[in-house]
Amino acid sequence: xxxxxxxxxxxxxxxxxxxxxxxxxxxxxxxxxxxxxxxxxxxxxxxxxxxxxxxxxxxxxxxxxxxxxxxxxxxxxxxxxxxxxxxxxxxxxxxxxxxxxxxxxxxxxxxxxxxxxxxxxxxxxxxxxxxxxxxxxxxxxxxxxxxxxxxxxxxxxxxxxxxxxxxxxxxxxxxxxxxxxxxxxxxxxxxxxxxxxxxxxxxxxxxxxxxxxxxxxxxxxxxxxxxxxxxxxxxxxxxxxxxxxxxxxxxxxxxxxxxxxxxxxxxxxxxxxxxxxxxxxxxxxxxxxxxxxxxxxxxxxxxxxxxxxxxx
Ligand code: GFB
Numbered sequence: 611x612x613x614x615x616x617x618x619x620x621x622x623x624x625x626x627x628x629x630x631x632x633x634x635x636x637x638x639x640x641x642x643x644x645x646x647x648x649x650x651x652x653x654x655x656x657x658x659x660x661x662x663x664x665x666x667x668x669x670x671x672x673x674x675x676x677x678x679x680x681x682x683x684x685x686x687x688x689x690x691x692x693x694x695x696x697x698x699x700x701x702x703x704x705x706x707x708x709x710x711x712x713x714x715x716x717x718x719x720x721x722x723x724x725x726x727x728x729x730x731x732x733x734x735x736x737x738x739x740x741x742x743x744x745x746x747x748x749x750x751x752x753x754x755x756x757x758x759x760x761x762x763x764x765x766x767x768x769x770x771x772x773x774x775x776x777x778x779x780x781x782x783x784x785x786x787x788x789x790x791x792x793x794x795x796x797x798x799x800x801x802x803x804x805x806x807x808x809x810x811x812x813x814x815x816x817x818x819x820x821x822x823x824x825x826x827x828x829x830x831x832x833x834x835x836x837x838x839x840x841x842x843x844x845x846x847x848x849x850x851x852x853x854x855x856x857x858x859x860x861x862x863x864x865x866x867x868x869x870x871x872x873x874x875x876x877x878x879x880x881x882x883x884x885x886x887x888x889x890x891x892x893x894x895x896x897x898x899x900x901x902x903x904x905x906x907x908x909x910x911x912x913x914x915x916x917x918x919x920x921x922x
Contacts, residue, residue: 612670612713612833613639619644619668619711621653621702622675625715626782626822627775631643631672633795634826644668654697656705671714671828673702677813678748679803681878683789685744687889693877699755703770714770714831716759718752720818720843720884721745722774730885733774733841752874760840766767771838773828776845776884778835780822784921792852793819793904796859796922797911806856807860809876818883820846821903826894831894843884846896852877862904 612618618635622628623645635643644666644889653675677694684691699716717728723731724739741749759770781796790798799807828844850858856869886895898906914920 611836613690615642616640616669617642617644617667619666619671621671621673621698623899624648624778625674625676625678625779625785627800627825628672628674629782630780630822630826631674631829633702634823634830638830642896652662653658654694654823656697656701657859659701660708662707663711667709668706669709669712670690670811670833671697671702671706672833673714673716675702675793676717678791679784679789680791680795681876682743683794684748685876688745688747689744690747693749694723694896695748695751696754699751700758703755703758703762707766707768707770711756712768713833714759714768716755716770716772717747717829718756718772719748719873720774720776720845722752722756723882724842729881730883731886732845733839733843733888736841745877756841763840771832772841772844773825773832774841774843774884775825775828776818776820776882777815777844778820778825779907781907781914782822783907783911784922786922787909792858793855793907794911796856797810797863798910800860800863800865800867801911803865805867806870807856807867808870808872809856811852811877813871814851814858815856815877815879816848816849816851816881816883817855818845818847819855819903820844820896820908821898827897828889828894832889835866839888842889843886844889844894845886846898846900847883847886848900849881849883850900858901858904
């Protein structure tokens with residue numbers, strides 16, 4: 611298990627999830643954190659990743675590195691989402707086991723579940739049906755990663771386990787309106803609107819949103835369990851239609867722009883609410899309601915914009 615002396619590698623520390631995990635580790639008194647930027651270590655390169663683990667020898671690894679994007683980016687580039695994410699997952703998990711990393715937490719996404727899984731989606735819905743086509747590549751890569759952890763745990767007794775968070779948002783998000791996820795994209799679109807805002811799909815799909823600081827808390831919680839389940843969902847239970855989300859974002863940004871729905875764009879999975887009874891039964895629950903999280907996000911968006919550090 612992880613303790614204050616553990617050497618902890620956080621893969622993907624410059625991303626929204628990895629940076630939230632690093633912030634939380636620092637806050638909770640874990641001083642020995644190892645990171646590498648993309649430029650220093652290419653996680654799709656097996657030899658480089660193996661050499662990194664051989665020289666650093668961390669005790670614990672948190673795999674938050676991934677190539678991510680919203681429905682637009684995923685559906686345009688399923689091949690690279692599959693290739694890059696599968697390479698990152700295989701290399702970071704496999705070499706960790708080769709070099710004696712005792713504990714590993716792998717992060718995925720609830721898009722690993724079948725498109726039409728019964729709602730709320732339980733962990734045992736995994737591999738029970740066909741995937742959503744818009745993000746099939748990403749989902750297949752993440753399924754391979756979580757299965758690799760499961761197999762290594764079963765065969766070698768190393769406690770490698772996974773969390774599947776629902777749609778995330780928070781500081782350091784990507785506000786690129788072509789490639790980003792829906793929440794940051796809507797913030798950007800409403801903030802820059804001139805009278806009209808064009809949104810994708812019909813607005814009737816629903817999504818569940820979780821603030822990334824809540825996920826970071828869940829990561830530390832899961833790493834503190836002696837015998838965690840192989841796979842646990844992490845969600846807020848706060849499900850809204852995209853139309854409702856648009857109303858909330860417009861209000862939070864202070865925009866009166868008229869919304870136009872472009873139904874030539876996909877809705878994606880009609881509904882994606884995860885069942886969190888497993889992690890809640892063990893003692894974790896989310897703490898940041900969507901309305902408050904949105905206000906926090908608008909503040910961090912404006913700060914990132916003013917400092918020029920925003921990802922657009
Ligand atoms: O976050 P998002 O892009 O991806 O949300 P997914 C897509 C939903 O928001 C669809 C609607 O119903 C879209 O029609 N939407 C409306 C918009 N306007 C916009 C807009 O301007 N931009 C975007 N992006 N969406 C992703 C997966 O799925 O979720 C990833 O592709 C990952 O693999 C991630 O799992 C969490 O929720 O559909």
